[in-house]
Amino acid sequence: MNNINCMLNETAKKLVDEITKNLAASKESISSSFGELLSLLIDKLQLSQDKKFVFVLLGKTGVGKSSTVNSLLNQEIAPVGKYDATTMEVQEYEHEINGVKCSIIDTPGLCDDIPEKGNNQKYIELIQNQVKQIDLLWFVTRLDDARVGEDEKKGIQIISEAFTPQVWEHSVIIFTRANKADDYLEELRERTKRIRDEIAKHTGHEVANRIPAVAVDNKSQTTPDGKRWLEELYTQVFITMSQKGAIPFLMATAPRINKTNRDPNWNFYNQSEFKNQDKEDENSEFNANNFIFDSIQKELIKKKIIEVIPALAAAGVTIGAVVGGPIGAAIGGAVGAAVGSIFYFLN
Incomplete structure (x- = not known):
């Protein structure tokens, strides 16, 4: 050295x-x-x-996880799926951008209502064996969903147990389909509070309330308040991710x-x-x-x-x-x- x-x-x-x-x-x-x-x-x-950065994606299948990552990095790194997850697995997509390596790790099935229920410990061991580095955890959910679903609560629990609650110290909440919200600012406030409250069950409110929330729309440059979301997403991703x-x-x-x-x-x-x-x-x-x-x-x-x-x-x-x-x-x-x-x- x-x-x-x-x-x-x-x-x-x-x-x-x-x-x-x-x-x-x-x-x-x-x-x-x-x-x-x-x-x-x-x-x-x-x-x-020669080092790389690693993003782990958590959220239901079809909420726009891959599309949002691809928008941020301006590369088609994670494939955009068209079908519902049928089993729990870990998928890693490796890529190189401007000569720098990155890994995007998706966890399809972790927040989905799939037949394999009651296997939380199996899921925890699977994730622990395959994910060795997390620079930022993305919790992705739709802004126009009214509540935190039981499947999302399960995903939050499993991730917390697999990597300890400290994993949320380098995390960001991302709400997709921002332009589908009936009352954008009110729904953003309420959905952010509900997600943070659920995470707080594992981390406490001090950590959960520091997690930034960003609303995005992959079909538009701006959110309903007229603000560009890509730069805000970049900023929150960068300032929240690990120093490594x-x-x-x-x-x-x-x-x-x-x-x-x-x-x-x-x-x-x-x-x-x-x-x-x-x-x-x-x-x-x-x-x-x-x-x-x-x-x-x-x-x-x-x-x-x-x-x-x-x-x-x-x-x-x-x-x-x-x-x-x-x-x-x-x-x-x-x-x-x-x-x-x-x-x-x-x-």
Whole structure:
């Protein structure tokens, strides 16, 4: 591990030297403190590049679990099913996004009213044997369902017993079919309370009441109150997930965050990394591939980034997106995109 760290440090220093020369050629400057920060950041991201993030999905079959994950990651990672679950199983879908690995683990049958009743212990052992890492637990349910069903209560109980109630400390409640609600805001408040109350039976209210809830609609950009839900989902997923999974998740999604802040006029700009993504964006009716965060979301994400990379807070440096974008592009790949995104949120 020490040899690997030395190699990464040397790579980071070479990249910083190269970027410094290009900045000088463009009549910009880079301070020694910023150079140290950049070198540290590159090291941290390079060490995280081979790691992965893992999402576990809990909810009835057909509520939109796969569709919502696919919307967030802009990839068809989890297949969208058309039929009801008939047995309890664990399905893992592995994928790579922007050079970063991820696993989406679905638990079909766990929240469904299937014939195999009275086998909770078997289900617990099955999940424990197949799921070794959880960076975020997604509890997905329809907003237009009036109550917490017995099958959903069973799923909450089994997950709590399989991984201890602490699993809910890194979880998010997601309500699908937001536009089907008769009274959107009232139903969102009431459904959130009911789900949290059910989870609180296993965790206590202190933990349950901290679980964020997000309403989504995979057929629309906005919820009935006119707000974009994709950025809110991203924000709550990122700030709630484990520290271990946060950096790989950021690296996987980074090109869609800082993309609009890259300046193609920089002479060391590397466009090849993002050429295919740009073509997709040009063909998109509303440029849905990119995230458009508001100031509150940016601040929450910034706090999480500083939490997982404490040196950013110690450095006390605010870097503009105009600097971050070109520097990230110069580094290239997943690491470069993540550098650019981090500077974007520090702005």
